[in-house]
Amino acid sequence: MSKDQALIAYVTRMGDNAIVMAQRLSEWVGHGPELEEEMAMSNFALDYVGQARMFFSYAGELDGKGRSDDDICFLRDGWDYGNVLLVEQPNGDFGETIARLVLFETFYSLQLEALATSPATKLAEIAARAIKESTYHLRHASNWLIRLGDGTDESHRRVQNAIDRLWTYTGELFEADPVDQIMQSEWQGPDLTVLREYWHRQIDESLAKATLQKPEDGWMDSGGKGGHHSEHLGYILAEMQSLQRTYPGANW
Amino acid sequence: MQAARKTLETSAWEILEQIPDPEIPVLSIVDLGIVRSVEVDGAKVTVGVAPTYSGCPATEFIEDSVVKSLQSGGITLVSIRRVLSPPWTSDWISDRGREKLRKYGIAPPEKGAAARGRLLGDPMATERIVACPRCGAENTEKVSEFGSTACKASYKCIECLEPFEYFKCI
Numbered sequence: 177m178s179k180d181q182a183l184i185a186y187v188t189r190m191g192d193n194a195i196v197m198a199q200r201l202s203e204w205v206g207h208g209p210e211l212e213e214e215m216a217m218s219n220f221a222l223d224y225v226g227q228a229r230m231f232f233s234y235a236g237e238l239d240g241k242g243r244s245d246d247d248i249c250f251l252r253d254g255w256d257y258g259n260v261l262l263v264e265q266p267n268g269d270f271g272e273t274i275a276r277l278v279l280f281e282t283f284y285s286l287q288l289e290a291l292a293t294s295p296a297t298k299l300a301e302i303a304a305r306a307i308k309e310s311t312y313h314l315r316h317a318s319n320w321l322i323r324l325g326d327g328t329d330e331s332h333r334r335v336q337n338a339i340d341r342l343w344t345y346t347g348e349l350f351e352a353d354p355v356d357q358i359m360q361s362e363w364q365g366p367d368l369t370v371l372r373e374y375w376h377r378q379i380d381e382s383l384a385k386a387t388l389q390k391p392e393d394g395w396m397d398s399g400g401k402g403g404h405h406s407e408h409l410g411y412i413l414a415e416m417q418s419l420q421r422t423y424p425g426a427n428w
Numbered sequence: 429m430q431a432a433r434k435t436l437e438t439s440a441w442e443i444l445e446q447i448p449d450p451e452i453p454v455l456s457i458v459d460l461g462i463v464r465s466v467e468v469d470g471a472k473v474t475v476g477v478a479p480t481y482s483g484c485p486a487t488e489f490i491e492d493s494v495v496k497s498l499q500s501g502g503i504t505l506v507s508i509r510r511v512l513s514p515p516w517t518s519d520w521i522s523d524r525g526r527e528k529l530r531k532y533g534i535a536p537p538e539k540g541a542a543a544r545g546r547l548l549g550d551p552m553a554t555e556r557i558v559a560c561p562r563c564g565a566e567n568t569e570k571v572s573e574f575g576s577t578a579c580k581a582s583y584k585c586i587e588c589l590e591p592f593e594y595f596k597c598i
Contacts, residue, residue, distance in 0.1 A: 212572035212582070219574045226482025230512075301512035305482060308515060308598050316573055 182358035183296055184238045186365065188248065189258035189355070189401060190287075191231030195249055196263045197280065198224035199412050201273070209270050216316060217273070223309040230302045237298075250420035254410050255403040262345035264400070264409045271324050271331065272338035277317035279342055282378050283349045283371070285310040290366035299363070318382050325386025332387065339383070340391050347396025349375070355401070436503065440466045440473050443501040447493055450486045451577045454532040457490060461520025464511045472505040473498060478516045481578045481598075518579075518597050535561045535583065535594040558594050560585035570594075 177185075201221035208214025232245035262280055267273045288310055291303035324335040350372040352360070359365030383390050399405065419426055444466070445458045457463055457477075465476035475494050479487045491508045498506045518537035521529070526536035535558050557566050565587035572582040573596075580593040 212574060215572065215574040219578055222483035222485070222578055223481060224483070226479075226484065230482060298512075301515075305479075305512050305515040308517065309482060312573075312596075312598060 179362040188235045191228045192259035194224045194228035196259045261400040271335035274320045275338035281314040321386045325388040343391040348398035459525030476511045478511040537595045537597045563588040
């Protein structure tokens with residue numbers, strides 16, 4: 177794989193993570209525990225859609241095949257999607273959505289911070305833009321983690337279960353495949369072993385404040401980066417792409 | 429030639445200053461700080477526009493209104509360049525823009541709040557005093573970090589009981 181191919185694959189994956197997060201969070205519209213949180217989740221979803229568009233547009237520019245952001249988003253199937261398994265897991269209850277946000281955003285904000293100095297200038301610019309939003313999301317989700325974890329017995333039990341359930345998907349975040357390796361050596365992408373240490377430190381802190389237990393690292397599920405997904409992604413794409421599949425080339 | 433270029437640039441800025449932000453019409457897009465540059469090349473004008481939020485649904489609408497407004501102002505060759513760097517933060521809002529926001533009933537963002545240290549500091553240490561834009565009281569309460577648009581949070585004043593919006597610091 178050439179260094180340019182690795183960059184295209186990497187940028188597309190970042191768009192995939194963002195768009196799948198956007199889809200999941202927007203499922204809360206009409207179902208939020210309270211109006212303000214519904215707005216919060218849809219605001220986050222909107223930020224993710226915007227970020228996905230920037231990543232996809234950039235990937236399209238790089239590969240020079242004339243693909244637009246919409247083409248990349250709507251005209252690929254599950255095996256072409258390289259999002260991590262963590263982001264495609266169902267929302268569960270509100271606590272589980274918050275737990276996933278904290279686990280993912282802690283990773284994502286570190287990833288963006290590392291990329292903000294990449295010699296791939298456009299990627300660095302997108303990262304610098306997105307990190308501001310990511311930080312806001314993380315702050316909000318971390319505060320909720322504390323309210324739920326340090327809340328009632330019921331909220332504590334539920335959010336602890338959510339962390340335990342999602343933990344198996346966190347290993348993949350730090351598995352460096354050839355794309356990650358080339359990104360690191362050629363484009364100053366993050367060193368995932370270092371990033372993992374930072375992540376653990378931050379997660380330790382977030383869980384401690386929320387009086388939650390950190391699960392033991394056990395068997396970790398993975399495969400998303402390489403297009404091997406859980407059954408959940410297919411449903412997300414079926415819903416998201418239904419219009420393009422029914423009326424190819426349809427415009428707003 | 430130099431003079432003509434100057435005039436074209438000046439009149440472009442004058443027109444841009446009249447274009448309202450679609451979601452906060454009291455602010456012009458220049459007050460908001462999203463017009464980064466006006467470059468003149470012969471008869472062609474290129475406007476650099478920075479989006480506020482990645483997913484701001486108004487981005488395309490704003491770009492469209494820039495083109496249309498300049499064209500109806502007699503500048504026919506217009507192109508838009510989207511500027512990502514340096515990213516927009518609430519610090520880009522002009523002083524005049526802040527005053528307009530306050531008069532409109534939206535508490536303006538604190539200046540300098542987007543500085544890195546504050547932004548990435550302890551997530552719990554970011555509570556700040558937001559004065560009520562109507563009565564000026566500092567006894568206000570955050571209702572939600574989120575509001576009617578991506579760039580605003582919801583507050584209420586404990587003194588005069590008015591709900592109001594706060595332009596988020598990002």
